[in-house]
Amino acid sequence: MWGLGILKGMAVTMRNAMRGPITVRYPDQRLPLPERARWAVSHRYDENGRPKCTACLICVKECPDHILSIAVSRTADGGKHIDSYRYELGACMMCGLCVEACPYDAIEMSHEYELASADQGDLVRELLHDVDAASPRRAASPAKEAADA
Amino acid sequence: MSPLLQALLRTLAAVALLLVNGVVLILMLRKVLARLHLRLGPTRVGPWGVLQTVADVFKLLTKEDFRPSGADKWLFRLAPVLVFVPSFMAYLPLALSDTWRFSDLDTGVLFVLAAGSLVPIGILMAGWGSNAKWSLLGGLRAAGQQIAYEIPLMLSVLGPVMFAGSLNVAAIVNAQRGVWLGVIPRWFVLPQLVGFVIFAIAGQAETSQTPFDMSEAESELITGFANEYSGMRFGFMFLAEFSNMFVVSALGVTLFFGGWLVPWADRNPLALALGPAVFMLKTYLGIAVMMWVRGTLPRVRVDQLLAFSWKTLIPVSLAWTVLSALVMRAVNL
Known part of the structure; x- marks a missing residue:
């Protein structure tokens, strides 16, 4: 019948109107993020509060936008020391490849999504500064780690 | 006084x-x-x-009242007035109740439609005077569309006018008192259902509501004819659009839905005293339906729009007018 499509469309919008709004007044009310939402990259820490990053640089190599950079130096005992872990938030496209590439589960896509800033400097973050990198061997054998300490 | x-x-x-x-x-x-x-x-x-x-x-x-340097000074200034004034004129013959009316025109319905048909001239002036291609396209579209849909609008109005035997809005409403077969309110929408559908479609087009908002066409023409206007000049055009919506809905209520009459209680003094409120309620319901259509349907193409009017709506409304005239004469409603 001619016009049936129009009536069907009207029924759809009327159903929508009956459903009520699914949006909220944003800054006052917030909807929970989906579990797998990908926002700013952040570090994971072990139970002692030390970063799990081993400074293996795989994330740096993997990043398609070249926005991660790690400055590494050697400690006296031959371990790695992270002078800085730099993350250019403003150029990040939240693809999550760095997180997928990380063999030590040391970084994650956090749920921090309110990233706008009036200061350009806030868009370049130093995620780690002057900390010892985790050692996979040390993490594997707590006894040796204790002995090292 | x-x-x-x-x-x-x-x-x-x-x-x-x-x-x-x-x-x-x-x-x-x-x-x-x-x-x-x-x-x-x-x-x-x-x-x-x-x-x-x-x-x-x-x-x-x-806001700053801005005029583009290449715009036609007088056309550009005159256009918002010419869009606004007819839509204001169309209010004057409307009757909110037997006693609440702005004027008592015996040619009220004709006056509303005549005032409405002045609007495209103002829109065309705005489109031409702005000296911008989007404005011009919007203005031309508006003119073509409103001329095309005025004819079915006027023909669809003829049915109730013939039934009431008057162009006076109050007389048309009063002719809708009483009931048919004891229960059905004597509203003209029932015998004139086809006429009402034509009126609704043409009314939607006359007020440039969304399936027919060719002259504004937000996504293609960036509000079309009103493109170069700012401040209160734009405000007047915007206001005219909404007041046209009210006028079309009020006209529809008057012609097809018994105006200020409450069904089954159209001689009750209390119901008559509430007339203006009933009229406004019905009119706003009509507007809500127009907005519902607006929120549902996508915009049609220009050729579809014009073809639908000239090839479908006008022949159907002509045939319907002749048919309802013959039936009215035969049955003597």
Whole structure:
């Protein structure tokens, strides 16, 4: 019948109107993020509060936008020391490849999504500064780690 | 009271109704569309966003009144007036009740339609005077569309007018008193159902509502003819659009839905006293349906729009007018 499509469309919008709004007044009310939402990259820490990053640089190599950079130096005992872990938030496209590439589960896509800033400097973050990198061997054998300490 | 003062007061009342309508309708459009889109709509200014339009009016009033350097000075300035004044004129013959009316015109319906047919001239002037391609396209589209849909609109109005035997809106409403077969209200929408559908479609097109908003065409023409306007000149065009919506809905209520009459209680003095409120309620319901259509249907193409009017709507409305005239003569309703 001619016009049936129009009536069907009207029924759809009327159903929508009956459903009520699914949006909220944003800054006052917030909807929970989906579990797998990908926002700013952040570090994971072990139970002692030390970063799990081993400074293996795989994330740096993997990043398609070249926005991660790690400055590494050697400690006296031959371990790695992270002078800085730099993350250019403003150029990040939240693809999550760095997180997928990380063999030590040391970084994650956090749920921090309110990233706008009036200061350009806030868009370049130093995620780690002057900390010892985790050692996979040390993490594997707590006894040796204790002995090292 | 001197007749001049009386006329002045009536005109002022019409202006007040128009302005209040404009403010209420803009908020209503936003809220209705938001509802259809599962959104909240304006919520910030005032409780439930009720003061949003007031804030918008202040914004429009304080904005710079800008005229592009290449624009035709007089056409550009005159166009908003020529768009606004006819839509205001169309209020004057309307009757909110037997006693609440701005004027008592015996050619009321004709006057409304005649005033409405002046609007495309103003829109065309705005389009041409702005000296911009989008404006011109919008203006030409508006002119073509409104001329095409005026004819079915007028023909669809003929049915109720023939039934009532008058062009006076009050006479048409009063002819819809009583019931058919004891229960059905004598509203002209029932015998004139086809006429009403034609009226609704043509009315939607005359007010440039969304399936037919060729002249504005937000996504292609960036508000079309109103493109170069700012501040209150734009405000007038915007207001005219909403007041046209009210006029078309009020005309539809008058012609097809018994105006201010409450069904089954159209001789009850209380119901008659509530007439203006009933009339406004019916009119706003009509507007809500127009907004519902607006929130549902996508815009048609220009050729589809014109072909639909010239090849379908006008022949159907002509045939319907002849048919209803013959049946009316035969049955003597």
